[in-house]
Amino acid sequence: MAGSQFDLLRRRRFAPFFLTQALGAFNDNVFKNALIILIAFQISELSSTQVDFYSNLAAGLFILPFFLLSANAGQWAEKYEKSRSIRWIKAAEIILMGLAGVGFWLGSLPFLLGVLFLMGAQSAAFGPLKYSILPQALRPKELVGGNALVESGTFLAILLGTLAGGWLMGLDRGVTLVSAALVLIAVAGWLASRGIPRATATAPDLKLNWNPVTETWRNVMFLRDHRAVLNSVLGVSWFWFFGSVFLAQLPNYTRLYLGGDQSVAPLVLMLFALGIGAGSLLCEVFSRRTVEIGLVPLGALGMTVFGIDLYFARPGMADVTGLSWQQFLAAPGNLRICIDLLAIGMAGGFFTVPLYALIQQRTPRERLSRVIAANNILNAAFMVTAAILAILLLHLGLNVPQLLLCTAILNALVAIYIFTLVPEFIARFVAYLVAKALYRLDVNGLEHVPDEGAALIVCNHVSFMDAVLVLGAVPRPTRFVMYYRIFDLPGMNIVFRATRAIPIAGSQEDPALMERAFAEIDAALAAGELVCIFPEGALTRDGEIAPFRKGVERILETRPVPVIPMALRGMWASMWSRRDSRLHRMRLPRRFRARVQLAAGEPIAPELASAAALEARVRELRGEAR
Template sequence: MEDPVSQFSLLGKRRFAPFFWTQALGAFNDNAFRNAMVMLVAFQMSLGDKMVSLYTNLAPALFILPFFLFSATAGQLAEKYEKTRIIRYVKIFEIVAMTIAAIGFFTHHVSLLLVVLFLMGVHSTVFGPIKYAILPQALDRSELVGGNGLVETGTQLAMLIGMIVGNSLMLIAGYGPLAASATTILIAIAGYTVSRSIPVAPATAPDLRFNWNPFTETVRVLGITRADRAVFNAVLGISWFWFFGTVMIAQLPNYTLHNLGGDGSVNTLVLTLFSLGTGVGSLLCERLSGRRVEIGLVPMGAFGLTVFAVDLYFARSGLAPVSGLDWHGFLRAPGTWRIALDLTMIGVFAGFYVVPLFAFVQSRTPSDRLSRVIAGNNIVNALLICIASSFGIGMSHFGFSIPQIFLATGLINIVVAVYIFTLVPEFPMRFITWVLVNTLYRVRVDGLRNIPEEGAALLVCNHVSFMDPLILMASVRRPVRFVMYYKIFNIPILRFVFRTAKAIPIAGRKEDPALMDEAFERVDEALANGELVCIFPEGGITRDGAIAPFRPGVDRILARRPVPVVPLALRGMWGSIFSRRDSALRRMRVPRRFWSRIELVGGALVPAEQANAAMLETRVGELRGDQA
């Protein structure tokens, strides 16, 4: 692939590493404090069951409340002011909150600890819009998926380690409050120290008029979030991920005890499998997507979530045959490896599902609105988390077992996914494209950085098979409008892909002059709107592997709309599946070059005034060379 640098190299770059560690330390502290507080209230204060239940159910509500109250305000802050300065203020706020928590730990003052929990909710609320809005400023577009994958992995692991550490520290006999207090304060100080190395992230909307009314601003932010239907449905998809995860994780303690027959170490193992799975899935997104924002992974993620959630039900639908198992005994018990695999793979496919959605929102939203859209996303997330809690409680109240709750959640996931994908057909379109291209070919790309990140440009490429548009669609990071022969446009199944991608069908003047003129009008309209348009100037698929003379259509386009041109060339396609090297009968057999190794190369940008059909034909021929 082009620029095959590992996403892990970002951890050595100042523009990413300090921010990564700052957010990871914050996620650690959130969970370390919350779990230390739960352990103190549940096991060390001799409270009755009703009081313990009250506090443990009140805690999540207090943490999530600031997301409803202050997300809209946080989104404004992140756009109006320089982000690094806000991050440092947030980390100082965290140090103060952890200092107050230390007082609560030592005095066993539960009300004070609940106040701190609310304050940590405020901390996360303010940091949230910055967390995802700063990445497009710090990273290249090609690094967005890898950067989001690292952030998601770091967050999951930090949360897991925070849970374990918070529980363990508070259980230290005689020194629990001291150990928990010292650790959380030191981590908060470390977070502030690291945050001072984050490079400046300038305000994206410095002239924004600040609205201090959180209620009217919330309505306004939700309106901004809904403005782009594709982005809003990605937000709904992210929020559904939080619903799904909240339902699953909330059941794990009782599921571990009653259905797995395990002790606390098994509960830790289960959380570890889920978190590691999510981390692995998040990191794999970059490799599977070819370092582009590939929303085709989202349907695959949704499908995997359902498959393994449903299988988790069938793996053990009743109570555990034995109880009191530690993690080692659990792994040795019959049938438990299937359960462990299901839990891990739910995490893996959760990563496939959520990382491309975040990258999609970041790449499709203008920078001067991104923080507020992320704030809107956080509001919807908080709402879905509350609904998820009510869903789990309601299902339990009506007598459903935990495996049945897993089964219901997995099945509902399919309904929600189909709904979202029906509203935004781009998701299944990208999935079909990704599957077809990655099944039939091994594609190496080079020189695609010559394609402008913004603004209109014309792409010209040689034409070897009707799969060519799909290969370019799967490789070019920006959406592309393809001009293609109407008979290829109307191929069954692929028609859905081409229509969704807003391809432009064209016919020869002798076949359908009206369609031809309409195609040129639509090309000009797309270029006027700043879009990428790709044409195959040969006018048809090659029959002998050679590049046919470029037709004058490219000159007609540039004469009306002078835009820069990027020459592209497909190498190694001749003789691959669906090329015309073999007869139609032989193409119906298992092809000789299934999963062919092919290349897509791009040349230097050609200014409009220098571009013409003959010159572009020469350039494309030079790029292709003798690798037909």
């Protein structure tokens, strides 16, 4: 589809990188799933307890290098040109895959676990490059689509690699075939990396700090001063905690609780990965190519609801074991399990893609690789903790379904905590749901809203829902200036407070409140924030735009910033306007889910932004559609 996220796959600035990272993820999972199949099904002397132990140990060994090496990898990614670094890392992968082939030929589990640790080290070096190169290669409006393709491509590669690893290991000469495939795929990844365009160093003068402890602390301190980024990083890390618990338990869960043979293990992993890929791709559709963090609470809710349902779908041991994947799908009750696994993955896509895009959008370019490194460090800490906690809880007597249930419930508690720290997530979620439930909103011109820096938005004021619609459409956090009686509306007051809206009153009603409002507006603009005002000062009573008041000129005189004109169209005939107020008629259902529009114009310089000029521009944007 022209102009969609898939158009990036034809661009040299994205396609070679996408192919490189997808092949890397594919190769990782050919190896890891071949190793898991070896542990769970082909080493007959291992007991169920030992299978649990080695599955969790493998998960911990793979991510441990992220904790140890990410700080240095982040510095390296800032200081040096990125495409060359990626090529060196992919060359190292060829050597590692050769060692993996030796390990399979020897049949040595300790040797293979050592190779797995080295693969984790290679992935730790690639991580900061992977996410910091995207903002250099993509335009701001492509960031969500690019991240969605990377996430979905990664999990599609996980799916295919999982299937390929299990299938190859099941063949007569499985060890030889797996070993050959690993080396060939690594070579293909290195060849793809040679097409990645140059991505210049963002901090070439950076002095490398080789002490991972002090550098990690420095990165964490930087995050502490950027609260939204910090909590996005924590959200991503929590997702990897959640996902690592589920993925580490799936092989034994498949064998003991689903009753499947080694053909069912790839199917279960496939459903989880396919769900994440689908959820990632749907993010751009639902977010209209902006960073829509309102999807994050929706994802968190889905992870908990379907995680809990997965427990109730199969809380105990399977009655029948050794089922093939066809028999498993045909067995009663298993369709529900498949839907739960798919839905958990899809919710995970909704949860992570906006968080990654927000980190990239709100982090200074010269710090992004190190922030990604800090993210990887926290990911590693969370995943190591997940592996240790899983081993401990299973040792204390919990079975695998009970462990997954505890993780789903804990997800709800963690999500509530994160959203309490950053109410913007919930505010955007509520605004998104309300806008979708009550209106069919078409948006155009949002590319005129700057990605960073202070700006003032002015918009016509038609209904009590105007601020909610603008909040749900504009990708950046926006401070709204609104009449204090609307600010105090029951229910919506929670949203307005969460977005730090600024209540204001007329000079005759409450002069002190009005002065506080102007002071707060100035402080917000001074801090580089986006502020939206409705210069008419009240809801329209006849659907026409009232004269703009001089308050906008007072704001710009104190703090000259660009002004973004916006216009709402079609709101007068919708619910919550004053169209029928004087006649005291019921707001008829025909206006429910009305089709409305929000149009944004080019920024106007502050010296040209008089009240009259802004009013004329908003009238022009609105046209005849009241």
